[in-house]
Amino acid sequence: xxxxxxxxxxxxxxxxxxxxxxxxxxxxxxxxxxxxxxxxxxxxxxxxxxxxxxxxxxxxxxxxxxxxxxxxxxxxxxxxxxxx
Numbered sequence: 001x002x003x004x005x006x007x008x009x010x011x012x013x014x015x016x017x018x019x020x021x022x023x024x025x026x027x028x029x030x031x032x033x034x035x036x037x038x039x040x041x042x043x044x045x046x047x048x049x050x051x052x053x054x055x056x057x058x059x060x061x062x063x064x065x066x067x068x069x070x071x072x073x074x075x076x077x078x079x080x081x082x083x084x
Contacts, residue, residue: 045081055067
């Protein structure tokens with residue numbers, strides 16, 4: 001899920017993260033799941049950016065304006081999550 005939608009309310013984002021991970025807690029401790037989740041966030045954002053890039057390169061030029069903002073947004077998120 002895109003937890004960036006809750007940047008203004010960290011508590012909501014944390015509750016959503018915990019609810020997402022809870023079913024997996026029967027297999028691993030929650031602390032380890034949270035560590036894995038945090039480690040995977042940059043890769044997930046990079047995947048989104050790459051998807052937008054592929055789509056932009058493969059749609060009609062007159063339709064690109066509708067998705068260009070998404071590519072920029074996900075690249076900014078990648079940089080933020082990687083400490084840039």
